[in-house]
Amino acid sequence: MGIATSTLNLAQSKLHVAAPYLIEQTWADYTPEQHAIWAELVTRRMPQLREHACREYLDGFHQIGLREDKLPNLTEVSALLQPRTGWQSTPVSGFLPADAFFEMLAARMFPTTTWLRSRDSMEYTPEPDIFHDVFGHVPMHAHPVFANFLESYGKICAGLMARPDALERMGRLFWFTVEFGLIRQDGEIKVYGSGLISSHGECTRVLAGGCEVKDFDLDAVLNQEFQTSEMQPVLYAVESFDQIYEATKEAEKRLR
Numbered sequence: 730m731g732i733a734t735s736t737l738n739l740a741q742s743k744l745h746v747a748a749p750y751l752i753e754q755t756w757a758d759y760t761p762e763q764h765a766i767w768a769e770l771v772t773r774r775m776p777q778l779r780e781h782a783c784r785e786y787l788d789g790f791h792q793i794g795l796r797e798d799k800l801p802n803l804t805e806v807s808a809l810l811q812p813r814t815g816w817q818s819t820p821v822s823g824f825l826p827a828d829a830f831f832e833m834l835a836a837r838m839f840p841t842t843t844w845l846r847s848r849d850s851m852e853y854t855p856e857p858d859i860f861h862d863v864f865g866h867v868p869m870h871a872h873p874v875f876a877n878f879l880e881s882y883g884k885i886c887a888g889l890m891a892r893p894d895a896l897e898r899m900g901r902l903f904w905f906t907v908e909f910g911l912i913r914q915d916g917e918i919k920v921y922g923s924g925l926i927s928s929h930g931e932c933t934r935v936l937a938g939g940c941e942v943k944d945f946d947l948d949a950v951l952n953q954e955f956q957t958s959e960m961q962p963v964l965y966a967v968e969s970f971d972q973i974y975e976a977t978k979e980a981e982k983r984l985r
């Protein structure tokens with residue numbers, strides 16, 4: 730109890746609106762079957778990702794100590810991540826309201842669900858689980874520019890809470906970068922968005938040319954509507970992660 734409880738208390742003391750959603754991850758409670766599901770999910774994704782994920786994702790995967798055979802212990806992940814970029818993978822009880830979500834991003838704490846999908850929904854879950862959140866998102870947080878971008882995004886959105894129209898547009902920026910972003914590296918399209926990293930079906934479809942890939946353009950992204958529950962008809966490729974960091978700062982100016 731000691732270490733975990735003090736970690737939770739420390740996190741709670743840094744947050745206001747998000748504090749009630751923080752929980753402890755009781756890692757010892759995961760069953761062998763759950764570790765086996767995690768292993769199956771990761772083993773299924775890695776061959777494609779070794780070839781088609783951006784290099785920052787693959788570096789991050791190892792830097793934060795993710796393993797193919799065991800569910801991640803978030804305290805251990807954060808202990809490796811925090812010295813690199815100041816980010817933590819912080820356990821939460823489930824879906825967060827927008828203000829709590831942005832508050833956590835602004836504090837470099839990524840709200841992380843601890844539940845794992847069951848065997849009958851290996852391909853898709855409507856709400857994020859630990860596979861989507863940790864395998865899909867957290868490796869990118871080890872990259873300094875992406876880390877700065879995501880904190881900056883959280884701070885900007887936290888300041889726009891009274892502006893639903895502006896928040897909707899910022900939501901599109903998140904969707905087409907953090908969730909479904911593509912990047913050009915070594916003359917090829919590589920994936921970094923968590924929705925592509927964690928979904929074999931959607932990633933395979935995108936890599937096979939089943940969706941239109943446009944060059945990232947801030948205005949186009951801010952105006953591009955999307956459906957969360959459907960395959961994406963159009964996605965955007967950046968040239969570098971500096972581009973989304975700069976675009977986020979530019980978006981703040983435009984939406985002010």
Ligand SMILES: [Fe+2]
Nearest residue numbers: 857908923924
């Ligand atoms: Fe996500």
